[in-house]
Amino acid sequence: MAEKIITSQDVHLYYGEHEALKGIDLDFTAHEITALIGPSGSGKSTYLRLLNRMNDLLPNIRITGDIRLHGQDIYAPETDVVQLRKEVGMVFQQPNPFPFSIYENVIYGLRLAGEKNKTVLDEAVESSLQAAAVWEETKDVLHQSALSLSGGQQQRVCIARVLAVKPAVILLDEPTSALDPISSSKIEQMLVNLKNDYTIIMVTHNMQQAARSSDRTAFFLDGQLIEFNATAKFFTAPAHKESEDYISGRFG
Amino acid sequence: MKVKRQDKVATVILYLIAGTIILVLASLLAFILIQGLPHVTWHFLTTPARSFEAGGGIGIQLFNSFYLLVLAMVISVPLSLGAGIYLSEYAKKNWLTSLIRTAIEILSSLPSVVVGLFGFLIFVIQFKFGFSILSGALVLTVFNLPLLTRNVEESLASISSMQREAGLALGLSRWETVTRIIVPEALPGITTGMILGAGRVFGEAAALIYTAGQSAPALDFTNWNPFYIASPLNPLRPAETLAVHIWKINSEGIMPDAVAVSAGASAVLIIAVLVFNLSARWFGQHLYQKMTGSGKKGA
Numbered sequence: 001m002a003e004k005i006i007t008s009q010d011v012h013l014y015y016g017e018h019e020a021l022k023g024i025d026l027d028f029t030a031h032e033i034t035a036l037i038g039p040s041g042s043g044k045s046t047y048l049r050l051l052n053r054m055n056d057l058l059p060n061i062r063i064t065g066d067i068r069l070h071g072q073d074i075y076a077p078e079t080d081v082v083q084l085r086k087e088v089g090m091v092f093q094q095p096n097p098f099p100f101s102i103y104e105n106v107i108y109g110l111r112l113a114g115e116k117n118k119t120v121l122d123e124a125v126e127s128s129l130q131a132a133a134v135w136e137e138t139k140d141v142l143h144q145s146a147l148s149l150s151g152g153q154q155q156r157v158c159i160a161r162v163l164a165v166k167p168a169v170i171l172l173d174e175p176t177s178a179l180d181p182i183s184s185s186k187i188e189q190m191l192v193n194l195k196n197d198y199t200i201i202m203v204t205h206n207m208q209q210a211a212r213s214s215d216r217t218a219f220f221l222d223g224q225l226i227e228f229n230a231t232a233k234f235f236t237a238p239a240h241k242e243s244e245d246y247i248s249g250r251f252g
Numbered sequence: 253m254k255v256k257r258q259d260k261v262a263t264v265i266l267y268l269i270a271g272t273i274i275l276v277l278a279s280l281l282a283f284i285l286i287q288g289l290p291h292v293t294w295h296f297l298t299t300p301a302r303s304f305e306a307g308g309g310i311g312i313q314l315f316n317s318f319y320l321l322v323l324a325m326v327i328s329v330p331l332s333l334g335a336g337i338y339l340s341e342y343a344k345k346n347w348l349t350s351l352i353r354t355a356i357e358i359l360s361s362l363p364s365v366v367v368g369l370f371g372f373l374i375f376v377i378q379f380k381f382g383f384s385i386l387s388g389a390l391v392l393t394v395f396n397l398p399l400l401t402r403n404v405e406e407s408l409a410s411i412s413s414m415q416r417e418a419g420l421a422l423g424l425s426r427w428e429t430v431t432r433i434i435v436p437e438a439l440p441g442i443t444t445g446m447i448l449g450a451g452r453v454f455g456e457a458a459a460l461i462y463t464a465g466q467s468a469p470a471l472d473f474t475n476w477n478p479f480y481i482a483s484p485l486n487p488l489r490p491a492e493t494l495a496v497h498i499w500k501i502n503s504e505g506i507m508p509d510a511v512a513v514s515a516g517a518s519a520v521l522i523i524a525v526l527v528f529n530l531s532a533r534w535f536g537q538h539l540y541q542k543m544t545g546s547g548k549k550g551a
Contacts, residue, residue, distance in 0.1 A: 052421060085420065085423040089423075090417075090421035092414060092417060092418065096414040096415060097418075098415065098418070098433055098437070108422065112428055112432060161422065162422065
């Protein structure tokens, strides 16, 4: 029944001679949270950044395989990368708000897309900040610099900034690893609330976070996808020995 | 004990060195200002210079300096922005860009008198612009461009790559990311560099002697048609600037009050350059605060 929003088949990625991804087959279901876990250097972040073509910026890189969003090959020559990134938003490990006001941060994407109507912008700011669970803390200081906020608040403003563009998919690259536990749990809770409207794919180092908030978990090791399973199943009865070793803390 | 004493001795020596530098600077400034300021009056600032009798001012030279500065900046700011943005945001690392960087470095270390001679041969003789504001502005561009380009490139490069990723990931094109996020963020640094560059151009003499000329013909401040020969805006008239004027009166001035005029003009020049430097700081900080909304109360 569930719609596959992103599909990928036999994805390889080479940095020069080094093969960083060794044939990944992975599909993502709409309105679910998928966690990508694995030790450092396992390729999970590299894989995530393929989905909105952020790796395009790197020199000496070669990508093969087939990645589709809504059935469209996103690496086809006619793909509009700018349009793709509006569909597939991304939140980074370090909060990276622009050094403008909170208000400007949230509407920057919209404003550059040509939206001028003040009512529309105001509404977008409020609804995005609310969805990102940071409205109560910022509604009185919308015109202050986003840099004056705490790290956790900044990260939620960054999420609001992505939500304002209304993507279908949100990629998060270790969104809470630079934050304190309280901020992390707020963001985790918020992500669970967001999944009605968005498809969420999250790289995380925090296994509790993956276990608590995701629907499915993909376990990467050495550039390979070892296991992809429903989260409850993955953490209670993993199908592979490597998965079991990893979640029980034997390496990584 | 020995290490502690070494530390103390080093600290004292460093304080002494710093103190010496400040003392030299302060006494130089004080000397020029004390010598010059008594001669600076409204009359001095507004009347034309006189060659043979006392009582001349620096009005035309002052105007020339500012006009030349504006023209030079109008040419060099867009060029340096373009070159800086290209080098920082678009240029790939290859032999061509490293050649460009090397060329810029060499250009920025050329003595200004050599740049002036180059300008004389190319703009004054070859292009037949004569001793004119236009030749002067072009040679100041050659003189200033490498430093401004470097400043733009470095200001842009100091912006974290995470900001570029944030822009691109939001679905902005590279051009939008650069012009709407990276350049605005770097603007305080860029502006500071531009104003400092303006100060350097304002005080430049050697490059202008053979290009903008050493004469300041009378100007008709009632006719601003740039094609009229005595118009202040005419870019093809010769234009002695303040710095060139100081050099000239000290080398061949025959007016009876040459010493006083030179002292007064030097004080004005120093004050102008100080204003450029201080305003660069203030403007950079102010712009940053305005951009980032810090210090602004919430609505």
